[in-house]
Amino acid sequence: MTTPEPPGPPSAAEPLLDVEDLAVRRADGHELLRGVSFALGPGERLGLIGESGSGKSLTALAVMGLLPAGMTAHGSVTLGGTQVVGAQDRKLDRVRGRAAGVVFQEPLTALDPLMRAGRQIAGPIRRRRGLRGKPLRAAVLDALSEVRLPERVARAYPHEISGGQRQRVAIAMALASEPEVLIADEPTTALDVTVQAEVLALLDGLVAGRGMALLFISHDLAVVAGVADRVVVLKDGSMVESGRTRDIVREPRHPYTRSLVDSAWALEGELDRLAP
Numbered sequence: 001m002t003t004p005e006p007p008g009p010p011s012a013a014e015p016l017l018d019v020e021d022l023a024v025r026r027a028d029g030h031e032l033l034r035g036v037s038f039a040l041g042p043g044e045r046l047g048l049i050g051e052s053g054s055g056k057s058l059t060a061l062a063v064m065g066l067l068p069a070g071m072t073a074h075g076s077v078t079l080g081g082t083q084v085v086g087a088q089d090r091k092l093d094r095v096r097g098r099a100a101g102v103v104f105q106e107p108l109t110a111l112d113p114l115m116r117a118g119r120q121i122a123g124p125i126r127r128r129r130g131l132r133g134k135p136l137r138a139a140v141l142d143a144l145s146e147v148r149l150p151e152r153v154a155r156a157y158p159h160e161i162s163g164g165q166r167q168r169v170a171i172a173m174a175l176a177s178e179p180e181v182l183i184a185d186e187p188t189t190a191l192d193v194t195v196q197a198e199v200l201a202l203l204d205g206l207v208a209g210r211g212m213a214l215l216f217i218s219h220d221l222a223v224v225a226g227v228a229d230r231v232v233v234l235k236d237g238s239m240v241e242s243g244r245t246r247d248i249v250r251e252p253r254h255p256y257t258r259s260l261v262d263s264a265w266a267l268e269g270e271l272d273r274l275a276p
């Protein structure tokens with residue numbers, strides 16, 4: 001197996017997120033993730049790709065200090081200047097949201113089923129910008145319009161709106177804290193195929209418009225290639241390859257990456273064949 005070079009930021013600017021030799025262990029000592037290193041500078045877009053169980057979600061959770069109980073992170077994760085590995089929750093509360101926001105695969109993970117969407121978006125806006133009353137209500141409506149949702153969604157409970165609308169609400173919540181880094185963990189995988197492209201385009205536009213850095217996690221190379229400039233390929237909890245998306249798609253070095261590229265091309269060919 002080749003030892004991949006961690007893709008560093010091209011500029012000398014301090015990275016917003018710096019992951020060095022990250023490992024995640026279960027309580028029994030079993031290592032689920034090892035040797036993961038990458039850095040993300042302002043406005044950069046990095047894709048994390050690998051099949052189910054390769055450790056993508058654990059990487060995202062370790063970055064946010066949100067690993068399930070019993071799991072521990074090792075190595076170093078610096079997010080917004082704070083060392084996340086080993087930090088107390090109280091300290092991380094100040095970093096989460098502001099330094100990095102997360103959009104998960106399943107929007108219901110982020111949403112409270114018993115609270116109207118508007119109130120859920122209002123929470124982080126109030127905390128971040130100190131707004132109250134009328135200005136807060138206006139900011140919530142702005143946030144809804146930014147994710148292309150009608151005003152009436154503010155009064156809806158999560159179960160009263162569609163999966164795509166719920167994910168838009170979750171995106172609005174993540175953006176409400178004005179994070180420098182957005183972590184999107186399979187943000188469109190759970191959605192109806194007809195809305196996947198719409199939500200992806202929305203996310204892409206919002207990240208570009210706000211100049212945010214993006215850590216985009218997906219099992220789908222074609223999707224990652226559309227949004228990320230660099231990729232890290234994970235397999236069985238290890239990094240097998242990393243580099244510029246263009247280079248990796250054109251000339252994959254690791255056999256596993258090659259198989260991902262081949263199957264993406266095969267699907268493309270299949271679609272071409274079926275096209276009228």
Ligand SMILES: Nc1ncnc2c1ncn2[C@@H]1O[C@H](COP(=O)(O)OP(=O)(O)OP(=O)(O)O)[C@@H](O)[C@H]1O
Binds near residue numbers: 054058
């Ligand atoms: N809460 C947990 N308890 C025990 N093992 C876990 C837990 N969460 C994940 N794992 C294990 O850690 C490994 C990496 O899982 P992870 O969820 O990060 O993979 P993934 O690449 O995100 O996959 P998927 O695309 O299916 O979400 C897998 O072997 C998984 O079984």
